Amino acid sequence: MEPFEPIRDFFHRRHAHHLDKIFPFVRLLLLETASHRTYACYPSPFIKMAIMVNALEVGEISYTISPLQDRLFVYGIEISREYKRRGYGLAALWGLHRMHSLPIVPVSIISSNEAHRFWHRSRQILSAAGALIQPDIHRGHVYQEQQSWKHLIPESSIDRSIREHEEWMAREAIANRNAAT
Numbered sequence: 001m002e003p004f005e006p007i008r009d010f011f012h013r014r015h016a017h018h019l020d021k022i023f024p025f026v027r028l029l030l031l032e033t034a035s036h037r038t039y040a041c042y043p044s045p046f047i048k049m050a051i052m053v054n055a056l057e058v059g060e061i062s063y064t065i066s067p068l069q070d071r072l073f074v075y076g077i078e079i080s081r082e083y084k085r086r087g088y089g090l091a092a093l094w095g096l097h098r099m100h101s102l103p104i105v106p107v108s109i110i111s112s113n114e115a116h117r118f119w120h121r122s123r124q125i126l127s128a129a130g131a132l133i134q135p136d137i138h139r140g141h142v143y144q145e146q147q148s149w150k151h152l153i154p155e156s157s158i159d160r161s162i163r164e165h166e167e168w169m170a171r172e173a174i175a176n177r178n179a180a181t
């Protein structure tokens with residue numbers, strides 16, 4: 001046990017309590033949902049929400065939930081310049097955690113000190129409150145993760161006919177080779 005661990009835990013609990021005090025003033029308002037075969041987490045919708053404080057839009061958050069319902073991928077949090085460093089982004093993450101109760105995975109954190117500080121601090125504060133923020137991943141890794149939920153994506157009739165045709169062509173080629181020998 002580190003010497004300052006009990007002190008750190010005390011302050012983390014205070015931060016979690018602070019989130020609960022800020023959260024009643026922060027609302028998430030649905031702006032847009034979209035679901036298309038080209039999106040990384042298809043068939044789950046891509047969701048964009050406005051971060052509202054006292055009926056005033058202070059920012060936006062965009063996310064999607066893994067089709068396996070095991071993680072929440074956050075693609076971006078944008079807070080207007082005049083409202084930054086007031087805990088609204090953190091409260092939005094806390095709200096998403098309370099809505100979905102899933103581990104949060106940031107996708108492609110932009111390489112700015114401000115963004116890295118935000119996610120580092122969010123990990124510290126939200127972990128004390130019971131939320132888990134996993135290490136960030138790049139967009140390409142999300143497409144690799146598609147293989148784990150590929151069976152959930154319905155196959156269109158065109159894709160099925162192409163697949164069946166290619167399988168038939170492969171069987172014919174093997175049969176012709178065997179007949180030639």
